[in-house]
Amino acid sequence: MESIIELRHLRSLLALEETGSVSMAAKRVFLTQSALSHQIRVLEQFYGTPLFERKSNPIHFTPVGMRLLQLAHEITPLATVAELDIAQIIEGGAGELRVAVECHTCFDWLMPAMDAFRPLWPKVELDIVSGFQADPVGLLLTHRADLAIVSEYAPQPGIIFQPLFAxxxxxxxxxxxxxxxxxxxxxxxxxxxxxxxxxxxxxxxxxxxxxxxxxxxxxxxxxxxxxxxxxxxxxxxxxxxxxxxxxxxxxxxxxxxxxxxxxxxxxxSELYAAIRESDGNKSYLDNFCQIVRERSFADLPGLSPLSTPD
Known part of the structure; x- marks a missing residue:
């Protein structure tokens, strides 16, 4: 039997397990609720059996769902490590990541994200530009910072934005x-x-x-x-x-x-990560944003996903 299982399916199942609801899991993996439900239906139709009980709160997985969860716990960490290893082989794994913030309450989620980032990228020098910054994007343009946390998407030449959360x-x-x-x-x-x-x-x-x-x-x-x-x-x-x-x-x-x-x-309110367009191919910057999103949705109540700016 040819498998249809993809990494995105396994990550969605882990999100379901962690959050206990379809709506919260969809936010965790940055999908709409209908898109996540479609993923689940595809798997259920393929195996011909439900993966979890629909009216249970929190979600109660069936034996088939539990087996797929076991696979998810085994496979997704290996895939994540492999992806990081490949990026570091290609890019050397070294660099500088100076973070500038314009948000007084950023540190509630920024410090845990930095702690999670450091062991994954030990050769990247990670630091916070000291003090509150009224114009963090200006620090990017003058190369005094490498990533800026901003509350508004304001397009300008040479800068790209990654959504974090609302x-x-x-x-x-x-x-x-x-x-x-x-x-x-x-x-x-x-x-x-x-x-x-x-x-x-x-x-x-x-x-x-x-x-x-x-x-x-x-x-x-x-x-x-x-x-x-x-x-x-x-x-x-x-x-x-x-x-x-x-x-x-x-x-x-x-x-x-x-x-x-x-x-x-x-x-x-919204938060975005701004980086220089010339740094858009640096994997450790992209991974830092991913870690920020994952840790924030895991630790902070009441967040909503943001779509990628046009």
Whole structure:
């Protein structure tokens, strides 16, 4: 019997096992839910039997599904190592990867990704360009950085972008704040409030750029460099803020603040990796982006996949 099993099938099965749902697994492997379901149906039609029970939560695999999972656990790590070995044979495996970020909350996911990258590419010198960078792409163009984490896809000559992920920005306030009684905040809810933000240009704050400025709302402002300081100010009713859901989740669990959806369609922010076009063939840069996506979807709640920019 000729096999139809492909690596993408095995990686999808591993994602199903890790996430426990088709929708979350599809996000993990950067497919639509229908595309992932089609992959599963192809395998089930070929073998003539289901791979998992459809109404189980979390997913319960059948004996055939378990056997394919066993194969996935055996094969995919070997394939990954082989792909890295081939890239390092071709390219020498050495290089420099200086990462510049414009995101104050990037370190929640950037450091684990760097830790996972280092043993795979021991000859690549990996470092973070110190300090918050208002123009990280400018550092690429002047060769002071090799990869930039940016929040907006802004095409320009000599630069290519790789999508990382999208995430929800939530509004936070004190538990006894009047806005805590509203499940969804609109632009007008910010009119009489003090908005606490990081000290960055307004066009780098999605709440201002996408929600408040189009509505003509200009609330009073207060800045803080540190996330924990913003949380403390909000908790003591010195103002309200908008932060990534993954950032505020630990403080929600402790009851320091409450989080609310911003807008009828939840406010989404995006992250991209920008690199020089001349470095587009360097496998370690591509692998770093892959590791960022994989670790972030594994560790952070509420992420969504991004499509490749046109």
């Amino acid at each position: 995430y929800e920005m939530v509004g936070i306030c004190a538990k006894d704040h009047p806005l805590a009684s509203k499940s969804i905040w609109q632009a007008q809810d910010f009119v009489d409030e003090t908005l606490i933000t990081y000290p960055v240009p307004d066009d780098m704050l999605d709440l201002l750029r996408k929600v408040l400025k189009p509505a003509g709302v200009q609330p009073a402002r207060r800045n803080s460099e540190l996330t924990i300081a913003i949380i403390q100010l909000v908790s003591s009713r010195r103002g309200i803020a908008a932060l990534p859901y993954w950032t505020v989740m630990p403080y929600l669990e402790k009851g320091y603040v409450v989080a609310r959806q911003i807008g009828d369609i939840p406010l989404q």
